[in-house]
Amino acid sequence: QKEVEQNSGPLSVPEGAIASLNCTYSDRGSQSFFWYRQYSGKSPELIMSIYSNGDKEDGRFTAQLNKASQYVSLLIRDSQPSDSATYLCAVTLIAGAGSYQLTFGKGTKLSVIP
Amino acid sequence: DAGITQSPRYKITETGRQVTLMCHQTWSHSYMFWYRQDLGHGLRLIYYSAAADITDKGEVPDGYVVSRSKTENFPLTLESATRSQTSVYFCASNPEVGLEAFFGQGTRLTVV
Numbered sequence: 001q002k003e004v005e006q007n008s009g010p011l012s013v014p015e016g017a018i019a020s021l022n023c024t025y026s027d028r029g030s031q032s033f034f035w036y037r038q039y040s041g042k043s044p045e046l047i048m049s050i051y052s053n054g055d056k057e058d059g060r061f062t063a064q065l066n067k068a069s070q071y072v073s074l075l076i077r078d079s080q081p082s083d084s085a086t087y088l089c090a091v092t093l094i095a096g097a098g099s100y101q102l103t104f105g106k107g108t109k110l111s112v113i114p
Numbered sequence: 115d116a117g118i119t120q121s122p123r124y125k126i127t128e129t130g131r132q133v134t135l136m137c138h139q140t141w142s143h144s145y146m147f148w149y150r151q152d153l154g155h156g157l158r159l160i161y162y163s164a165a166a167d168i169t170d171k172g173e174v175p176d177g178y179v180v181s182r183s184k185t186e187n188f189p190l191t192l193e194s195a196t197r198s199q200t201s202v203y204f205c206a207s208n209p210e211v212g213l214e215a216f217f218g219q220g221t222r223l224t225v226v
Contacts, residue, residue, distance in 0.1 A: 042220075
């Protein structure tokens, strides 16, 4: 069973601080990595995608990938109350012709305190 | 409207009844997925499809049936609903392997 692990939280940070969300995955062959944000009662929406080792920045969000450590993280700078949501880590594994798994972690609930 | 839509948004059904959840996408994406989301379990893959007439099991397929006769539609059928199938169901699609998936609005199913 391919696993994606996240701390469930809740993670509380003050407004304006940096929120750091972490994710580990079990299958070394995993190839694509995503962070989704999910507000309560809503569907997941893509925040960041990352495919190679290193950092990828988009506005206040930075995704970091370390394939050797099987670790992917999301940093949110200048956190805002509107960032309060559950953040889902997702990992793609291509196992063979037509065999493709997109597996999600259970999510980390983030609360940004005004 | 372009995108991925699910219907119905809410459904209450009785134990033992058959129920079908619909998913329709207008992007002509090759891949489509069905997930269920439960407290404490996160999103779990039920079935996915790589193209019309090609489907494969995910993590929790028991009690569910899918079909994909057309690229744009991917219905999920619960053949005989059980209370354990009470959940929020999400359909998703993506254009090719390895890219991000886009989600529908979800269907909240309650089995009584």
